[in-house]
Amino acid sequence: MDRKETKQLVSEVIEYFSGLGKLTSRSMFGGYGICQHKVMFGLVSERKFYLRANRNLETVFITHGMAQFVYRKRGAPVLMRYFHVNESLWNERELLDELVSYSLSAAINDIEEKSKPEGARLKDLPNLNISIERLLRRAGIISVGDLINFGAINSYIRVRAIKKDVSSELLFYLAGAIEGCHSAALPESIRNELLEHLKCY
Known part of the structure; x- marks a missing residue:
């Protein structure tokens, strides 16, 4: 097709x-x-x-x-x-x-x-774990609602501000977590779009 x-x-x-x-x-x-x-x-x-x-x-x-x-x-x-x-x-x-x-x-x-603040924890989302949850919390992203509201790019930028050597793969992890899917399932078009937007920051 x-x-x-x-x-x-x-x-x-x-x-x-x-x-x-x-x-x-x-x-x-x-x-x-x-x-x-x-x-x-x-x-x-x-x-x-x-x-x-x-x-x-x-x-x-x-x-x-x-x-x-x-x-x-x-x-x-x-x-x-x-x-x-x-x-x-x-x-x-x-x-x-x-x-x-x-x-x-x-x-x-x-x-x-x-x-909801009382809803699922960040570590329970696809692609995320306790280490990433701790990193997000240090960046001021406490709940799943915070992650959704900030979006993948802004959340990644906040993390990068406190951890300079963070991999760009985290950006895909966050985008997948918000979409409710494994990062491997993110289409190339979405990955490229995320990276293009990131260049603006």
Whole structure:
């Protein structure tokens, strides 16, 4: 599927679910994320549309025969929390609308929970560990909400201000943590964009 066909499918998905309000797309995981108010709940990749799951929704999606999305980074498979909307679901509009609603609500709830001071600790996010959490705390980034609000680049700059020799790989760790994915799954386009923005500082 070439880029033009992929964009066409993205447009069709956005139109199909227009009842959710204004939807947008962005480059993600080698395809395009489908978002509502910057909250990504769907993914278009390789002629397929996927819905985002949380821990509870995974079982629901599997029950409906939805296969999990496998992203390949330099040949290495990375399981993502997105599940394929198969042909039978496209033929059951009411059920599909319900699953999409669940997916969007779960994505919004995940972000809200992470933003709460009492929510998950920084070390519990993808790519992060206790050492990175301590480093972030020294830089004034105490909670998951702080990390989300500052963003990957500003958080990295704060860390670099107190640890000059910090690797640029940390920037990708932070971006992946915010997106909820392994840093290896960040598309090259996102990595390049991050590095370009970093040059401005």
